[in-house]
Amino acid sequence: MRVSQKTEYALKTVLDLAQHGDAGVVSTAHIARRQEIPVKFLEQILITLKNAGVVGSRRGPKGGYFLQQSPAEITVGAIVRLTESRPALPNNGDAAGEYCPFAEMWKEIEEHVHDTLEGLTIKEMCRRIQERSGKKSDAYVI
Amino acid sequence: MRVSQKTEYALKTVLDLAQHGDAGVVSTAHIARRQEIPVKFLEQILITLKNAGVVGSRRGPKGGYFLQQSPAEITVGAIVRLTESRPALPNNGDAAGEYCPFAEMWKEIEEHVHDTLEGLTIKEMCRRIQERSGKKSDAYVI
């Protein structure tokens, strides 16, 4: 039961764009350096995100990527669904007409995970970072 | 985000023992046939279960496996933990001192999944099967 590196990268990428995309676009190279993602791998991920309409792009010098939806609209679930394409949990259906109680169990868990991820937005993630850094500052101030 | 076939097999195996182990032991061959699990793969799984103390065994003719704990004591989580050994979710910790809000998110989800699986026993799974087959019977009776 695992989440792929690709998904983790995709999330960090969108978060990076939300945090550093204020003034225009952000280049692949910048994201890669900050989030420690292999450049070529990141390119693929960005293309995926672009095809899904999450980000937009501008080519050529001074080019780069930017969020095409607001951080408040982009849910974590939406990103995860893009990169975690395969059937999340065993759809080991009721083989041979047999009822399998585990299938039901997995389904319930899957739904809960889905709802949780769908309830978390990139904006919320940014807020949590703010919150954390805020607390840090307080400690220093005192 | 997936659960391995091995885990699914292990769960079905324990369930099979709970359902067919009333009168002594159940052989690998029987479990394999009923649950459609490759025999040699099943052997490995049973050894894992045995080493964990979930099942016991008797060798020789008329030998086989049996539950060493009561179905009410065996939780689904206990089985899953045996076969799903690797770190469940990316412990992509706070690399370079950076705070990562996703780590926290995954942790919360992981805990919920853990609690859910830990709250479900094999006995409960058996009950659900009973319940389901009971409803079926009712339909016929009427």
Added chain:
DNA sequence: AGTATTCCGATAAAATTAGTAGGGTATAGT
């Protein structure tokens, strides 16, 4: 023109999962 950057397809390497092979070991029944 020259350069920076996104775009795209193919391929390769690594890791994990799923399954096989083949023999070893204990035990029940004869």
Added chain:
DNA sequence: ACTATACCCTACTAATTTTATCGGAATACT
């Protein structure tokens, strides 16, 4: 004691998935 049965164990192989890498084409800015 012999033999058949079934557990026990280690190693290996095959398939799949994940994680990249490579090389270049398209595009846009200066």
